[in-house]
Amino acid sequence: MYNFIIIFFFLLLGLTLQHIKGFPISIYKFLNKVVIYLCLPAIALYYIPKIDISRDILFPIGVAWIAFGGSYLIFSFLGKYFGWSRKLIGCLIITAGLGNTSFLGYPIIEALYGKEGLKTAILVDQPGSFVILSTFAILVAAVYSKGKPNGREIIKKIVFFPPFIAFLVACLLNFLSYDFHDFVQFIFKNTATVMTPLAMLSVGLQLQFDSKSKHWKFLGLGLLYKLIVTPAFIYLLYVVILRQHSKAIEVAVMQSAMAPMITASILATSYGLKPKLSSMMIGYGIPLSFITLSIWYLIIKF
Numbered sequence: 001m002y003n004f005i006i007i008f009f010f011l012l013l014g015l016t017l018q019h020i021k022g023f024p025i026s027i028y029k030f031l032n033k034v035v036i037y038l039c040l041p042a043i044a045l046y047y048i049p050k051i052d053i054s055r056d057i058l059f060p061i062g063v064a065w066i067a068f069g070g071s072y073l074i075f076s077f078l079g080k081y082f083g084w085s086r087k088l089i090g091c092l093i094i095t096a097g098l099g100n101t102s103f104l105g106y107p108i109i110e111a112l113y114g115k116e117g118l119k120t121a122i123l124v125d126q127p128g129s130f131v132i133l134s135t136f137a138i139l140v141a142a143v144y145s146k147g148k149p150n151g152r153e154i155i156k157k158i159v160f161f162p163p164f165i166a167f168l169v170a171c172l173l174n175f176l177s178y179d180f181h182d183f184v185q186f187i188f189k190n191t192a193t194v195m196t197p198l199a200m201l202s203v204g205l206q207l208q209f210d211s212k213s214k215h216w217k218f219l220g221l222g223l224l225y226k227l228i229v230t231p232a233f234i235y236l237l238y239v240v241i242l243r244q245h246s247k248a249i250e251v252a253v254m255q256s257a258m259a260p261m262i263t264a265s266i267l268a269t270s271y272g273l274k275p276k277l278s279s280m281m282i283g284y285g286i287p288l289s290f291i292t293l294s295i296w297y298l299i300i301k302f
Contacts, residue, residue: 031199
């Protein structure tokens with residue numbers, strides 16, 4: 001419940017600050033940099049060294065990869081067919097392809113499935129969503145933010161992307177079965193906790209409720225894919241086709257139904273990929289997801 005209060009409080013705070021005369025709205029750019037270059041690396045360095053590697057983790061990890069791969073295939077096809085701009089295509093691939101599997105996912109899963117469920121939720125998030133955000137999402141952002149992408153420049157952006165560097169270091173620590181000193185872990189954990197308020201404040205500062213916005217149709221398509229199509233496909237694949245029945249699979253399906261990832265929106269905005277639409281995917285997606293998540297939970301338990 002605390003996470004939900006934080007999310008909506010800072011979202012509303014950002015919306016309120018927009019209407020205060022003289023307030024520097026552009027501060028959201030600074031907040032975005034803090035989230036991407038400080039908070040995300042801290043998350044990787046805290047959680048990834050603690051993950052137990054086994055065959056059982058493939059299903060949870062696969063959720064994020066399937067979702068992002070489907071997003072890329074669908075929106076790149078639709079974009080080419082209907083002649084959408086590259087920035088619009090890139091925005092939808094990233095914001096609809098990555099779910100909020102941590103700051104929404106963790107508290108929701110823990111409330112529904114307890115500590116054991118939380119272990120599965122972390123597997124969906126860290127080796128799944130977080131790795132994609134640090135690699136393929138920035139690749140898509142770099143490619144679709146420019147008309148003629150430079151391969152060397154894109155590789156350079158990925159390799160020197162702080163969350164990606166942190167991910168590689170964290171994986172090495174996991175392989176060596178080594179973790180940081182408790183005090184260092186304390187710093188990482190507390191740095192990670194400021195990510196949600198900063199990210200939601202940034203979204204609130206950018207979110208515009210414009211009934212005449214040209215983005216409504218694309219918002220609908222993005223949320224349809226994220227909240228309905230993705231969990232439906234994961235459910236059909238894991239439960240119906242592969243006949244997997246366990247709490248871990250239930251958690252995987254629920255994680256696939258989470259609202260769009262906050263930091264994915266920030267990444268898209270940082271690369272100029274339709275900032276208003278990116279913010280709308282978060283601003284409308286989060287409250288709407290509480291309804292769709294309830295429906296998916298009933299379907300899973302039926």
